[in-house]
Amino acid sequence: MSDDLKSGSNLEKVLKAGHFAFTGECGPPKGANVEHLKEKVAHLKGVVDAVNVTDNQTAVVRMSSWAASTIMVQEGVEPNFQMVCRDRNRLAMMSDILGVSAMGVRNMLCLSGDHQRFGNHPQAKNVFDIDSMQLIALAKQMRDDGTFMNDEEIDVPPKLFIGAASNPFAEPHEFRVYRLAKKITAGAEFIQTQCIYNMDRFREFMKQAVDMGLTEKCSILAGVTPMKSVGMAKYMAKMVPGMDVPDPLIQRLQGAGKGKVAEEGIRFALEQIQEFQEMEGVAGVHLMAIEWEHRVPEIAERAGMLPRPVV
Amino acid sequence: MIIADRKPLKEILEMIQDCDRILLVGCKGCVTVCNVGGAKEVGILASALKIARKKEGRPLEVDERTLERQCDPEYVEQIKGVVDSYDAVVSMACGVGPQFLSTAYPNQRFFPAVNTTSFGGAVQHGVWEERCAGCGQCVIHYFGGMCPIARCSKSLLNGPCGGSAGGKCEISKDVDCIWDLIVRKKMEQGRLEDLMDVKPAKSWDTARDGGPRRSVREELVQ
Numbered sequence: 001m002s003d004d005l006k007s008g009s010n011l012e013k014v015l016k017a018g019h020f021a022f023t024g025e026c027g028p029p030k031g032a033n034v035e036h037l038k039e040k041v042a043h044l045k046g047v048v049d050a051v052n053v054t055d056n057q058t059a060v061v062r063m064s065s066w067a068a069s070t071i072m073v074q075e076g077v078e079p080n081f082q083m084v085c086r087d088r089n090r091l092a093m094m095s096d097i098l099g100v101s102a103m104g105v106r107n108m109l110c111l112s113g114d115h116q117r118f119g120n121h122p123q124a125k126n127v128f129d130i131d132s133m134q135l136i137a138l139a140k141q142m143r144d145d146g147t148f149m150n151d152e153e154i155d156v157p158p159k160l161f162i163g164a165a166s167n168p169f170a171e172p173h174e175f176r177v178y179r180l181a182k183k184i185t186a187g188a189e190f191i192q193t194q195c196i197y198n199m200d201r202f203r204e205f206m207k208q209a210v211d212m213g214l215t216e217k218c219s220i221l222a223g224v225t226p227m228k229s230v231g232m233a234k235y236m237a238k239m240v241p242g243m244d245v246p247d248p249l250i251q252r253l254q255g256a257g258k259g260k261v262a263e264e265g266i267r268f269a270l271e272q273i274q275e276f277q278e279m280e281g282v283a284g285v286h287l288m289a290i291e292w293e294h295r296v297p298e299i300a301e302r303a304g305m306l307p308r309p310v311v
Numbered sequence: 312m313i314i315a316d317r318k319p320l321k322e323i324l325e326m327i328q329d330c331d332r333i334l335l336v337g338c339k340g341c342v343t344v345c346n347v348g349g350a351k352e353v354g355i356l357a358s359a360l361k362i363a364r365k366k367e368g369r370p371l372e373v374d375e376r377t378l379e380r381q382c383d384p385e386y387v388e389q390i391k392g393v394v395d396s397y398d399a400v401v402s403m404a405c406g407v408g409p410q411f412l413s414t415a416y417p418n419q420r421f422f423p424a425v426n427t428t429s430f431g432g433a434v435q436h437g438v439w440e441e442r443c444a445g446c447g448q449c450v451i452h453y454f455g456g457m458c459p460i461a462r463c464s465k466s467l468l469n470g471p472c473g474g475s476a477g478g479k480c481e482i483s484k485d486v487d488c489i490w491d492l493i494v495r496k497k498m499e500q501g502r503l504e505d506l507m508d509v510k511p512a513k514s515w516d517t518a519r520d521g522g523p524r525r526s527v528r529e530e531l532v533q
Contacts (some may be wrong), residue, residue, distance in 0.1 A: 085465070090512065112472045117463050117482045126465070133469035134512045149512060167473030175494045178507060179470040194473055241474040241481035254423045 006143065006189065007161035009106030010078045011050040013311040015190065015219045020277055021284025022305045023221060024048035024296055026079075027057055028068035037068055038075055043293040045077050047300045049308055050107050052192070052286070055082040059119025067095050070103040080163065081105045084113025089129040090138070090149055097142060098110070101158030109192065110135040115205060118291045129301040132187050134163050140187030162187055166204035166220075167194035169244035177208040191218055192286040195225040195236075196272065198244040206281050215281035222276045224290045226299065227265035230254050266299060273303040312341035312432065313405040314439045315425040320359055322402065326422040330371065330398035335360075335424070336390065336412070337377035338404035339474075345439050347425050348403030350377040351407030356403065356424060375392065387415045394419055412482075447517025447524060453510065455496040460513075462489035468510040470494070 004106035005012055014021050024044045029036045044051050051072060055065035069079035081100050083093065097108070110130040116124045121228075130138065138149055139162045146157040164183040168176050180191065196202045202222070209215055227233045230253050249268065256264035269287075276282045289296050300306050328334055335357050343349030357373040364371035374397070381387040381404035394400060394412075399420045402409035406427040413421045429441035444461035450468075451458045462464045464482045471490030474481025478491045499502045515521065 027409070112465055112467060113472070117464075117483045128466045129515065130512045131465070131467040131469050132472075133467075133509055137509060165473065170473045170475050171488075172470065172471065172475070172491055172494045172498075173476065174498060175470060175503075175506075178503070182469060182507065182509055241476045241479075242472075 007049065007106040007159045009161045010177055010311065011080065011107050011190070012161040014049045014309055017309065017311050019284075019309045019311070020220065020305075021049050021221055022047075022300065022308065023050045023052060023284065023286045024293070025052040025054065025286070025288045025290075026068075026072075026293060027291070028063035028065060032063060034071060037063070037071055038178055040293045041072055041075050041077050042063065043296055045075070046308060047297050047306065048287070049284075050078040050080045052080040052082055052109060052288075055084045055111070055113070056087060056119070057082075057114070059086065059114045059116040059121070059124075061119070061121060061165045066100045066103075066105070069100055069105045069282050073104045077106055078107065080107040080109055082111060083135065084111045085128050085131055085135055086113035086116060086126050087119070089127050093130070093135065093138065094148055096141065097139060097158050097160070098154070101160060106159060106161060107163060108139055108160045109165065110139060110188070119273075120273075132164060133182055136162060136183055136186040136188050144187075163190040163192060164188035165194065166191045167242050168196075168202055169194060169198060177212065177214070179204060180209060181212060181214055182224045184214055188218055190283075191220045193220065193223040194242065195223045195288060197236075197249055198246050199272070199275070201244060203279070206279055210281040215283070219283035220281060221284040221286040222272070222279075222282050223286045223288060224269050224272055224276075225290060226262075226269040226292070226295075227253055228262050229265075230261055233265075234306035266295070266302070269299065270303050273305070312344055312430070313407075313427060314345050314429045314431045314441070315342055315405050315427045317347055317352070317356070317403075317425055318423070320356075320363065323356070323422070323424050324360065324363055327371070327399055327401065332372040332374075332396075332398050333360075333371075334374050334376060334394065334397040335392070336400060336402050336404070336408070337375070338381045338402075338408050339377055340380045340382065340404070342425065343377075345433070346437075348405075349373055350375075353377055353403055356401075378404075381411055384411065384415060387411050391400065401414075409465045445518070446513075446515070447521070448514065450513075453505070455493045455500075455505075457489055457493050457496075459489055459493065462487075468513065470506065 026040050053069045065082050069081040071077040110132050116126050142158055146154050166180045228237045233250045233253055236243045253261050253264050273285050335353050337348050337353035353375045357375050394416045401422045401424050403424045409421040409423050430443040431439050431441040434440045446460050464480050475488040475491055478490045480486040
């Protein structure tokens with residue numbers, strides 16, 4: 001089995017052993033507050049198979065994702081290092097890929113990145129030297145061919161399990177499964193989807209992916225973010241492009257009553273996780289509990305995700 | 312053509328605050344077509360500057376000229392006899408114009424009255440949009456005749472990002488998602504397979520990233 005492993009990461013081993021994967025997420029601090037990061041990460045230790053470390057998410061500057069990833073490695077929690085195309089050119093990307101690999105990071109998620117207009121430095125110049133598809137291909141080339149983009153040889157190639165994102169809810173809907181197929185062709189070995197709320201749309205997307213044989217080539221982890229409040233649901237529905245929050249879900253949260261909305265949000269997430277475990281082609285769940293890391297152990301327990309497999 | 316927008320009057324007034332007499336130079340090229348720096352706009356700005364300065368109690372003398380083009384030494388030469396008699400010269404051409412003027416007349420000061428924004432065209436009366444990023448290696452034929460380098464906010468070459476919704480870009484409801492248009496056009500043509508290949512990383516060495524560009528037509532060089 002180990003001969004087939006590309007990176008030897010825990011996430012890769014869990015998926016290749018056929019377990020239903022469960023990953024979490026942690027945003028680095030807006031500062032050099034290592035203690036705060038360690039505290040957030042501690043909630044996830046042993047509860048998830050890997051933790052996504054976001055890269056200046058929503059274009060708000062934070063501690064670098066590679067630095068936070070290496071801190072996680074030191075804390076004994078496996079990071080999934082996120083890299084966006086907005087802030088780095090190909091030189092910096094290759095350099096950081098080698099850097100994280102040298103520091104023991106074994107998973108990487110390749111993303112376009114939110115436009116800087118959303119963030120706290122909208123005056124910034126963006127880079128987008130390459131796009132997320134090309135970043136996937138670059139990571140694969142570096143690892144499998146042992147060469148840089150210019151085909152020069154790498155002195156000890158990086159070892160990374162290569163992931164990408166997919167948003168089944170963005171438009172045009174018709175192209176979404178093809179874009180997923182392209183990412184797999186480029187080299188993505190696992191996919192984490194955008195937060196899912198529209199289950200009908202996701203079922204349809206997964207059926208397409210299964211019919212095209214994509215789920216045999218790549219592990220798809222379904223994205224889940226529990227709604228903490230009605231305000232959060234309304235904000236996501238109206239303000240976040242590419243997010244699909246159906247009205248019945250908002251009404252369900254509204255109907256939960258005062259002080260009970262968060263619990264209702266968790267219940268919906270648990271129902272989703274239950275369905276994903278049975279849905280053909282879904283290889284795991286990616287739980288993005290935004291600034292709610294301390295609730296992840298409880299959600300994992302109630303979802304029947306514990307204990308995590310040791311592989 | 313090159314698209315530009317007029318700078319705010321306040322900014323232009325600040326540039327020339329120490330001047331009593333200026334030459335305002337328009338251009339009959341692109342900025343005339345996009346109604347920002349032709350003879351008509353020169354006249355409007357000249358009046359606005361004079362009125363503003365009169366209000367301040369420091370009248371400004373403004374002479375007006377509109378050259379055939381400011382990006383050509385042959386036409387730039389037409390103001391040779393008068394240019395140094397002014398306190399400053401304000402150009403209403405794109406960013407190219409005042410640079411050609413500055414080179415031709417090293418003793419004079421030149422100020423830009425417009426902000427050059429993009430290469431594009433008119434999509435309706437009074438509305439101009441960007442179409443080209445001048446990357447030096449045109450690839451629009453891969454994308455249904457539409458340029459994702461200039462028109463996608465992230466210059467993506469492999470399809471729409473996760474922020475495309477309702478045909479609009481994630482950055483603004485006023486910006487079309489060009490990838491939505493590319494995909495829809497390919498679907499209507501029954502040629503969606505054209506978009507299935509993973510487009511490799513682009514070489515930017517022909518773009519501005521490779522340094523300032525220069526085009527030479529050997530047959531014309533004397």
